[in-house]
Amino acid sequence: xxxxxxxxxxxxxxxxxxxxxxxxxxxxxxxxxxxxxxxxxxxxxxxxxxxxxxxxxxxxxxxxxxxxxxxxxxxxxxxxxxxxxxxxxxxxxxxxxxxxxxxxxxxxxxxxxxxxxxxxxxxxxxxxxxxxxxxxxxxxxxxxxxxxxxxxxxxxxxxxxxxxxxxxxxx
Amino acid sequence: xxxxxxxxxxxxxxxxxxxxxxxxxxxxxxxxxxxxxxxxxxxxxxxxxxxxxxxxxxxxxxxxxxxxxxxxxxxxxxxxxxxxxxxxxxxxxxxxxxxxxxxxxxxxxxxxxxxxxxxxxxxxxxxxxxxxxxxxxxxxxxxxxxxxxxxxxxxxxxxxxxxxxxxxxxxxxxxxxxxxxxxxxxxxxxxxxxxxxxxxxxxxxxxxxxxxxxxxxxxxxxxxxxxxxxxxxxxxxxxxxxxxxxxx
Numbered sequence: 001x002x003x004x005x006x007x008x009x010x011x012x013x014x015x016x017x018x019x020x021x022x023x024x025x026x027x028x029x030x031x032x033x034x035x036x037x038x039x040x041x042x043x044x045x046x047x048x049x050x051x052x053x054x055x056x057x058x059x060x061x062x063x064x065x066x067x068x069x070x071x072x073x074x075x076x077x078x079x080x081x082x083x084x085x086x087x088x089x090x091x092x093x094x095x096x097x098x099x100x101x102x103x104x105x106x107x108x109x110x111x112x113x114x115x116x117x118x119x120x121x122x123x124x125x126x127x128x129x130x131x132x133x134x135x136x137x138x139x140x141x142x143x144x145x146x147x148x149x150x151x152x153x154x155x156x157x158x159x160x161x162x163x164x165x166x167x168x169x170x171x
Numbered sequence: 172x173x174x175x176x177x178x179x180x181x182x183x184x185x186x187x188x189x190x191x192x193x194x195x196x197x198x199x200x201x202x203x204x205x206x207x208x209x210x211x212x213x214x215x216x217x218x219x220x221x222x223x224x225x226x227x228x229x230x231x232x233x234x235x236x237x238x239x240x241x242x243x244x245x246x247x248x249x250x251x252x253x254x255x256x257x258x259x260x261x262x263x264x265x266x267x268x269x270x271x272x273x274x275x276x277x278x279x280x281x282x283x284x285x286x287x288x289x290x291x292x293x294x295x296x297x298x299x300x301x302x303x304x305x306x307x308x309x310x311x312x313x314x315x316x317x318x319x320x321x322x323x324x325x326x327x328x329x330x331x332x333x334x335x336x337x338x339x340x341x342x343x344x345x346x347x348x349x350x351x352x353x354x355x356x357x358x359x360x361x362x363x364x365x366x367x368x369x370x371x372x373x374x375x376x377x378x379x380x381x382x383x384x385x386x387x388x389x390x391x392x393x394x395x396x397x398x399x400x401x402x403x404x405x406x407x408x409x410x411x412x413x414x415x416x417x418x419x
Contacts (some may be wrong), residue, residue, distance in 0.1 A: 009243040017240045025232045038231055042238055048244035115226045132188065132221040138188045150179075157182035160217055 012052055015061055016045055022134075023069045029133050030073050030118065030125070040076055044069045063143040066130070070144070074122050116166045122158030127152055177204070181211050194366050218325055358386040370404040
């Protein structure tokens with residue numbers, strides 16, 4: 001019993017060492033606040049430790065930790081919603097300008113894109129972050145979010161379209 | 172919409188997630204559909220732009236160690252109800268015995284303690300006169316007087332140090348020899364970041380709570396006693412103080 005506990009502690013410490021940097025970076029990219037990121041990263045691992053004894057290993061540690069992290073960030077954002085989270089219904093189709101691409105790529109700077117990603121609905125934001133910031137394949141994203149692979153693809157498509165429209169509106 | 176199917180496929184294509192069949196279908200479609208070609212180009216560029224906006228940050232040096240402290244190294248305290256029940260039963264028996272004893276005829280110690288005003292100087296003077304009038308009662312009065320003196324002392328010293336709150340006294344096995352397990356004391360203060368004074372085996376010790384309202388006292392921060400039992404009294408009001416069974 002005691003050995004089992006020790007083994008569990010040792011395994012969790014390895015996980016914490018492996019995943020803390022990645023999770024910290026992902027959360028930072030979603031919150032853009034260093035102190036908040038520190039707190040949330042800590043929360044992620046505290047929550048993970050609480051559930052570690054019941055973690056059955058059906059999912060990989062990787063997808064499990066990422067799922068906890070995304071849930072924690074979204075939970076935090078819902079509570080401290082300083083930003084206006086845009087609902088899908090609020091997004092209106094806009095008319096394309098004469099040369100939209102040129103205009104778009106010229107004017108859409110980093111900050112604008114980052115801010116706009118953070119204003120996206122959670123579903124879209126999650127897939128975009130997991131795909132383009134965390135470089136996950138569709139199968140992994142599907143496991144993390146608990147959705148079918150086909151849904152990952154369609155959410156990415158709609159996420160990018162929504163993002164593009166929002167940025168065009170803001171330029 | 173006819174092109175919806177291709178929209179998703181374009182997404183899969185730029186992410187390298189199409190199977191051979193889908194790729195073939197899409198490529199064939201792209202040859203004839205300028206709109207989709209445009210969409211593909213735009214999407215590829217946007218996906219690249221998004222990737223470039225990722226920021227790399229340094230993680231705080233102590234974050235991993237803090238996480239480990241807050242997870243695997245954090246002790247979980249649980250009340251061992253077995254000991255709580257035993258303690259309650261022992262208290263009950265103690266009080267039953269105490270009250271039975273005090274209700275015996277001829278025992279009036281409590282009355283004397285409760286009325287210290289009877290031990291004032293004039294009263295003592297009167298009492299001192301009594302032996303002259305009744306010499307046969309002299310020894311009895313002398314003993315009585317001595318008893319009263321000591322009772323008075325006890326009473327006064329109690330009163331002078333008595334705090335303005337209900338003092339909590341904890342019995343604390345030091346090395347576990349009594350119950351076969353180690354114990355810790357957890358004291359929950361009314362406000363965080365305070366120093367708290369405790370009377371441990373008659374010695375005043377001050378503990379700093381370091382911005383927390385919870386004070387842990389480990390068995391090894393207490394002096395070793397022969398019988399392994401500490402008496403620990405709180406010298407300040409606290410919200411709660413419990414001895415905890417330390418989980419193995």
